[in-house]
Amino acid sequence: MAGRETSVRDAAGLEALISPAAAPGKGLPAVERWNPDFCGDLDMEIRADGTWFYMGTPIGRQPLVRLFSTVLRKDADGKTYLVTPVEKVGIRVEDAHFLAVELNVSGKGDDQVMTFRTNVGDIVEAGAENPLRFAIGAENGGLKPYLLVRGRLEALLARPVMYDLVNHGEDIAIDGKAMFAVRSKGIVFPIMPSGELELQSR
Known part of the structure; x- marks a missing residue:
C-alpha cells in the first residue's frame, strides 16, 4: 500500500x-x-x-x-x-470518527426527536439504535457527548451543539434517582445526577 x-x-x-x-x-x-x-x-x-x-x-x-x-x-x-x-x-x-456540527430538535416529551448532522453530511436521529453517551474529559473534567452514527463509529458533539443539547435537558427520575437527561425517540439519555452538571472547556 x-x-x-x-x-x-x-x-x-x-x-x-x-x-x-x-x-x-x-x-x-x-x-x-x-x-x-x-x-x-x-x-x-x-x-x-x-x-x-x-x-x-x-x-x-x-x-x-x-x-x-x-x-x-x-x-x-x-x-x-x-x-x-x-x-x-x-x-x-485522535478522538471520534466524526464531529456533530448541527442539532435540530422537534416535538416535545416522549415525542421529542433530536436530529444531528455530522461534518461529513450524515443525518442521524438519536434513539435506541443511535444512542447518545456522555463522558468526562480526562484533561479538564469537561462534558464530552458522543452519538453513535453507525457500526462502532461515533461523532463527538461540537461545543456549540453540546450547549444546544444541554439546553434541552431536564431533570428525570431514573431508578429512583434524579438525573439531568435528554430525550429522543422515546429514549431517555442520562447525562449526570441532577445538580452536578458543570460545563467546562474541553
Whole structure:
C-alpha cells in the first residue's frame, strides 16, 4: 500500500481504490460484511476537531473526505480501518470518527426527536439504535457527548451543539434517582445526577 502514498494533492490512487465501493446512488457501502486482507497502516489521521490529515497535510477536498468516511469501520480490536471489498488499511483517530456540527430538535416529551448532522453530511436521529453517551474529559473534567452514527463509529458533539443539547435537558427520575437527561425517540439519555452538571472547556 505504501507505493500508493503520493500526496494529498495527488490522492488519485486512494480515491480510485475506494470509489468503486462507494459509487453514488448505492447508499453507504456494506463495509460490515466485507472481510478483505489487512494491507498495513496508512499515514492518515482524523483529528479531534474532525479534520482529516493524509501524510501530515490536511485533506482540503471535502468530497474526498466524505468518500473516505463512507468506508470507515471500527473493528472489535478497537482500531479503525478504511475498508473495500479487496483491501483493509488502518488509520489513526485522535478522538471520534466524526464531529456533530448541527442539532435540530422537534416535538416535545416522549415525542421529542433530536436530529444531528455530522461534518461529513450524515443525518442521524438519536434513539435506541443511535444512542447518545456522555463522558468526562480526562484533561479538564469537561462534558464530552458522543452519538453513535453507525457500526462502532461515533461523532463527538461540537461545543456549540453540546450547549444546544444541554439546553434541552431536564431533570428525570431514573431508578429512583434524579438525573439531568435528554430525550429522543422515546429514549431517555442520562447525562449526570441532577445538580452536578458543570460545563467546562474541553
